[in-house]
Amino acid sequence: MSIGIIGAGNIGSAFARALARNGISATIANSRGPETLAELTAELAPHIMAGTIEEAAGADIVLIAVPWSKLPAALSGLPDWAGRIVIDANNAIEAPLFKPAELGGRLSSEIVAGLVPGARLVKAFNHLLANLVSADPKAEGGNRVLFYSGDDQQAKAEVGALITRLGFAGIDLGPLATGGSLTQFPGGPLPAINFVKFG
Ligand SMILES: NC(=O)c1ccc[n+]([C@@H]2O[C@H](COP(=O)([O-])OP(=O)(O)OC[C@H]3O[C@@H](n4cnc5c(N)ncnc54)[C@H](OP(=O)(O)O)[C@@H]3O)[C@@H](O)[C@H]2O)c1
Numbered sequence: 001m002s003i004g005i006i007g008a009g010n011i012g013s014a015f016a017r018a019l020a021r022n023g024i025s026a027t028i029a030n031s032r033g034p035e036t037l038a039e040l041t042a043e044l045a046p047h048i049m050a051g052t053i054e055e056a057a058g059a060d061i062v063l064i065a066v067p068w069s070k071l072p073a074a075l076s077g078l079p080d081w082a083g084r085i086v087i088d089a090n091n092a093i094e095a096p097l098f099k100p101a102e103l104g105g106r107l108s109s110e111i112v113a114g115l116v117p118g119a120r121l122v123k124a125f126n127h128l129l130a131n132l133v134s135a136d137p138k139a140e141g142g143n144r145v146l147f148y149s150g151d152d153q154q155a156k157a158e159v160g161a162l163i164t165r166l167g168f169a170g171i172d173l174g175p176l177a178t179g180g181s182l183t184q185f186p187g188g189p190l191p192a193i194n195f196v197k198f199g
Contacts, residue, residue: 001158004051004059005029006074008037010130011065011089017134018166020044029056031074054078061158063087063125064112067094068101071115081119085155088112089125091185100186107180120155123176124148124163127183127191136167143169145195149179169197 003019003026005012012028019026025047030037034050041050056062057078064086066074071090092101092108103111109123125133127147137144146168150156156172163170173179185191 001061002059003027003162004056004062005065006053006056006062007065008040008050009065009067011125011133012063013040014130014134015063015065015089015125016040016044016048018137020047022166023047024162024165025049027051027056027059029053031070057081059084061085061087061162062119063089064116065089065125068092068108069094071112075115078116081116084119085158086112086116086119086121087125087159088121088123091126091191093186107176108184109176109180113176120150120152121176122148122150122152122156122159123180123183124159127185127188128194129192132194137169138167139194140196142196142198143167145169145171145197147171147173147179147183147190149173149176149183151175171197 005016005026005028008028008030016028027049029051037050041048088109090112092103113121146163148159148170160170173182182188183190
């Protein structure tokens with residue numbers, strides 16, 4: 001099960017750190033090219049390698065964490081996703097203005113799904129601040145909660161298993177229409193709350 005990461009900023013690198021801590025390999029990519037990621041890959045060697053966007057996108061599971069307005073450019077020109085799993089960690093708002101993007105009443109993940117034709121999309125890793133994604137998920141005597149949702153049961157099970165491997169308490173919020181709405185930021189009630197599950 002190969003893992004790719006598109007976007008190597010706050011969330012992409014936090015996810016990479018969580019993987020590396022658990023001995024899981026991945027290929028990470030940004031807009032400027034693999035050579036600009038030398039510091040991160042030196043820190044996370046031997047597990048995290050830098051690659052092109054095409055290389056990262058070719059993995060079995062691909063986490064996408066790119067500023068909202070840059071997503072179309074980041075994802076254009078890639079081959080069909082052919083059933084591979086995309087983890088949508090994105091939110092429809094970005095620095096420095098933090099003005100919510102106009103979604104025309106759609107969920108942000110529905111719009112992301114339109115940018116990755118043929119992918120099985122699971123929304124996850126979008127509702128916690130990056131420092132809580134990279135931190136030890138053992139917290140307050142329990143395990144930090146990561147919510148996930150999606151319409152493909154098998155894809156969701158694989159992402160749920162990865163979340164468990166990383167030490168988080170994964171909670172399946174159901175289909176995208178339900179979970180995508182609950183974890184949508186801004187707008188949903190769950191983002192930015194540090195939930196911990198006991199037992
Ligand atoms: N920050 C958080 O705590 C947080 C939490 C949850 C969710 N999110 C979501 O995660 C996403 C990323 O946020 P972030 O804070 O990680 O952003 P960030 O720190 O600004 O990093 C953005 C990354 O995207 C890459 N990128 C930009 N344009 C690209 C393109 N055309 N092709 C490929 N890569 C491109 C950048 O590469 P270059 O530097 O080479 O341009 C950079 O590695 C956003 O949708 C955000 O809403 C963020």
